[in-house]
Amino acid sequence: MICHLDFDIWIFKLTFKNSLKTAIKGLRVNKSRSALTILGIVIGITAIILIMSLGKGAQELILNQVRGLGSATIIIEPGREPQGPSDFSSLFTDSLKDREVEALRKSTNVPGLEQLTPIVVLSAQVSFENEVKNYNILGASDIIAEIVDVYPEEGQFFSEEQIQQRAAVATIGYEVKDKLFGESDALNKDIKIKNKSFRVIGVFPKKGQVGMFDIDKAIIVPYTTAQKYLSGMSYYHEIIAKAKSETIVPQTVQDIKVTLRNLHNISDPSKDDFHVITQDDIAKRVGTVTSVLTVFLAAIAAISLIVGGIGIMNIMLVSVTERTREIGLRKAIGATNKNILAQFLLEAVILTAIGGVVGITIGVLLSFVSSIILTKVVGSGWVFTVSIKAIALGLGVSAFVGLMFGLYPARAASKKSPIEALRYE
Numbered sequence: 001m002i003c004h005l006d007f008d009i010w011i012f013k014l015t016f017k018n019s020l021k022t023a024i025k026g027l028r029v030n031k032s033r034s035a036l037t038i039l040g041i042v043i044g045i046t047a048i049i050l051i052m053s054l055g056k057g058a059q060e061l062i063l064n065q066v067r068g069l070g071s072a073t074i075i076i077e078p079g080r081e082p083q084g085p086s087d088f089s090s091l092f093t094d095s096l097k098d099r100e101v102e103a104l105r106k107s108t109n110v111p112g113l114e115q116l117t118p119i120v121v122l123s124a125q126v127s128f129e130n131e132v133k134n135y136n137i138l139g140a141s142d143i144i145a146e147i148v149d150v151y152p153e154e155g156q157f158f159s160e161e162q163i164q165q166r167a168a169v170a171t172i173g174y175e176v177k178d179k180l181f182g183e184s185d186a187l188n189k190d191i192k193i194k195n196k197s198f199r200v201i202g203v204f205p206k207k208g209q210v211g212m213f214d215i216d217k218a219i220i221v222p223y224t225t226a227q228k229y230l231s232g233m234s235y236y237h238e239i240i241a242k243a244k245s246e247t248i249v250p251q252t253v254q255d256i257k258v259t260l261r262n263l264h265n266i267s268d269p270s271k272d273d274f275h276v277i278t279q280d281d282i283a284k285r286v287g288t289v290t291s292v293l294t295v296f297l298a299a300i301a302a303i304s305l306i307v308g309g310i311g312i313m314n315i316m317l318v319s320v321t322e323r324t325r326e327i328g329l330r331k332a333i334g335a336t337n338k339n340i341l342a343q344f345l346l347e348a349v350i351l352t353a354i355g356g357v358v359g360i361t362i363g364v365l366l367s368f369v370s371s372i373i374l375t376k377v378v379g380s381g382w383v384f385t386v387s388i389k390a391i392a393l394g395l396g397v398s399a400f401v402g403l404m405f406g407l408y409p410a411r412a413a414s415k416k417s418p419i420e421a422l423r424y425e
Contacts, residue, residue, distance in 0.1 A: 037315045040308020041355030041401065042362065045394045048298050048305075049363025050370070052390040055294030057371060060385065071246045071279050072114075073147060074253060076104075076239040076260075081275035094235035095273040100260060101239060109259040112252035116241035117141040120226040120233070126219060127192045128180040135176055137193060137219050139226025140240075147242055148210045152202030155187045163222040168229065171202035175216040193219070196229045249278055305397060308355070309405035316348055316409035341414040348406020349399060356398030360391055 079093040101118050104110055120139030125132060138144070145157050158169045170191065177186045190197045198221060207215040227233060243252040253276050260274050261267070330340065364386050371384035 037312055038308070038351050038355030038358070040304055040311050041352050041398055042308075042359040044302060044305035044308055045356050045359025045398055046363040046366065048302060048397075049360055049386070049390050049394055050366050051297045052294055052393075053363070053367035053384075053386050054370060054374075055290055055297070056385040056387060057367075057374070059290040059294075072243040072249055073279055074241045074243060074249065074256065075277045076241065076256060077275055077277065078235070078238070079274065080272055093273060094233075095264065096236045096239055097234060100263060101236070103259050103263050104239065104241065104256060110252060110255040112243050112245075112248040112255060114242050114244045115143045115146070116239055117143040117147065118223045118236040119144075119238045119240055120223050120231055121237045122226070122231050124194050124230060126176070126180070128189065131180045133176075133179055135217060135219050136214070137221060137226060137230060138213065139221055139223035139230070141223060143242075144220065144240070147240055148213065148215065150204055150207045150210065150215055153205035155200070155202035157202055158222050163224050166224045166228050167222060168196060168198045168225055169201045170198040170219050170221045171204065172200055172220075173204050173214075173216040173218045174206040176219055177203045191219075193221075194230055249280075253278060302397070305401055309352075309401040312348055312351055312402070313405040313409060316344060316406055317412065319347075320344065320409050320412055337414040341411060344409055344414075345403070345406050348409070349402035352398040352402030352406075353395070356395050359398070360394045363394070 076096065078095040096118070101116070104113065104116055107113075117140045120137075122137050122139075123134060124137050126135045126137075127133075141163055142157050142160060145151050151157065152171055155171070157171055158167065162169055170193070172180075172186065172191075180186070180191065181189065186200045186203055189200050191200060192198070198219075204215055204218075209215075221230075223236070241252075241256070243249045256276055257269075257272070261269070261272065264273060266272060367386055368384055
């Protein structure tokens with residue numbers, strides 16, 4: 001029994017080896033046609049590798065920016081939590097005002113809270129002499145410098161006293177200084193924001209994106225000043241808080257919710273007129289969105305694989321027709337239907353496998369080049385990543401395409417009658 005089994009295995013290996021040699025020989029006869037046949041597969045696999053690599057790089061870039069605010073940072077926003085991208089009913093509400101800020105600052109209400117700052121955000125026209133630009137204006141307290149971990153390189157940040165006095169002072173980003181002042185000194189110069197003069201008391205170093213804020217393009221003023229002279233609103237767009245440690249963030253979030261619910265007389269959590277976001281929440285949302293988008297784009301790129309597979313099937317059918325006499329000769333000297341089927345199926349799989357390897361190689365190279373270009377364009381560390389899953393997916397999909405689209409031509413070749421095949425001209 002064992003000897004019989006060993007003999008069967010030996011016969012299978014020999015048959016497979018012969019089929020593989022015949023398939024490779026058949027592909028070598030028409031090298032140009034074989035190369036053009038796999039072009040669709042190469043393009044499809046390259047696109048999938050490139051898209052998945054760029055998607056992963058974009059995800060890491062955004063997550064690194066989010067983490068820049070620190071894992072102990074908590075953001076309180078007005079309105080209920082949006083239920084989807086088209087849910088705007090929760091935005092632009094006025095549920096966060098001075099009384100909410102004061103209630104949250106009390107250690108008896110939120111003992112785990114270390115510090116917080118109200119935030120006012122708006123876009124306005126900023127001018128200095130003949131230079132006029134549009135910039136984001138951020139109204140905050142002096143605590144914002146510690147939360148985003150960026151301090152003025154020149155001059156200083158505004159003080160608590162200036163916040164109370166609603167002083168018209170501003171600390172500007174690196175790019176703002178460069179665009180408005182060029183090489184000249186910006187300190188103690190007056191810029192106009194909405195026709196209100198603000199004295200520049202500090203300039204930030206080049207920092208880039210931190211969380212949702214691009215420090216280089218931002219102008220930070222006291223939140224009290226922003227409310228009085230710029231927004232004209234008595235409420236805040238959000239409150240940024242920092243817990244005493246990362247471990248107590250969940251409890252601090254719960255204390256914040258209880259405090260605001262008591263203040264707003266809310267007993268049903270589903271009727272909250274505010275929502276609380278942690279850095280972990282943002283990271284999960286970003287990861288989900290970018291992953292879904294990457295898969296969606298990769299699926300679109302995979303359509304070219306179907307086109308490439310149809311091309312392979314078409315060429316294989318032409319090849320079967322051209323090699324009809326060859327098929328007849330092989331059958332006449334003892335080749336079985338399985339031998340013919342294996343030969344042509346192996347040809348299709350080899351073609352797509354070569355296309356997969358070439359596509360993966362080109363995709364990795366393009367991803368690397370793209371990461372270098374994007375690092376310069378974005379101005380931040382773009383991470384070059386090539387997922388092993390993406391490579392495995394590329395090889396697996398290319399092999400599957402070869403099997404799926406090569407099966408029909410292979411079956412057509414195996415069913416040919418040897419007598420009719422030998423008569424074929």
